[in-house]
Amino acid sequence: MLVTDRLILRAFEPRDRDAFVALNSDPQVMHFFGRPYSAQESLAQLSDFAQAQARRGYAFSAVERRSDHRVIGMCGLSRVDAGLPCAPATEIGWRLRPEAWGHGYATEAARAWLAHGFDALGLPEIVAFAPKINVPSRRVMARIGMRHDPDEDFLHPDIARDSELNPMVLCRIDKARWRALKEPHDT
Template identity: 40%
Template sequence: MTDNAARPRLIIEFETERLRMRQWRESDLAPFFALACDPQVMEFLLPLATRADSDAMVERIRTRIAGNGWGFWAVEHKACGEFMGFTGLNSPLADLPFSPCVEIGWRFARKWWGQGFASEAARGALQVGFEKLGLAKIVAFTAWNNTRSAAVMERIGMKEDVAGAFDHPLVPDGHPLRRHRLYRIQR
């Protein structure tokens, strides 16, 4: 599954009990940058150095959703309408040892942690991946010591592929976040 800019697709958006997964809006840019500046949120991720870097990331995500119909959706709290972060599915551009693949991922502002939102959104994304997109399997990966994300992966039914641990090619040699653990789930 690749980007298809020549033929726009219907954008998949969906809801769970408490959340709305949708295409990104201009109003999401500032709260996403605030999330990207939080050292605890970014503890296991490479930093987005500037607002321009953050906005460029959102534009890449938005373009992929427009082309594929799916991707890393913006997550909105249904009750208050507030932007919370993102979750969704992605075909990584990096040449990973298990490519080609579709990954599931998430990133939430710290104020939403510990309330089950990441797991709820991820379960919804898995359902879209398996039921609407017909995927046979989905992977997830995170820095070796990111126990919070690993716990979400396990809560949504993913199993760690211990033999699949790898050095992420986009993380510099010698960087403490280079080693990653791999999780998988099948339909």
């Protein structure tokens, strides 16, 4: 479990199932994922997260707002699928309910996960990718210090080449850059 000023980042629990299904079935939330997920797909994803947590010690987790203990989304780390050009790598990602957008929650959660990834897990680098048209996620990537190299953008193999969701923008941050960005705040 990770705790920030406003958030608790923790493994999903059985009590979170309805909130997670609602998150993944919301057309606004899932616009950049191509389509809303069915309840069955969402529950399978929760199972995958639990298995990843047990296997690697990290996974996408619930984002719970401390003020009201409501699950407002997910954020965390995951291994990049082998079929993607940035593999092998560890990615950071986030997905929040619309009422949580615009409050800095994604940035706050992502910073906590970067700190955990670099400081506790000893990861050398963390990547993130999103459709080029997903400007809100690209802004979060920039705010957390990730760098974008347009030469690394790619077409996602599971998405139609002519889809608005291709190409994917790939951003990276390594441990040295994370430490350099963090140091002025630690003194």
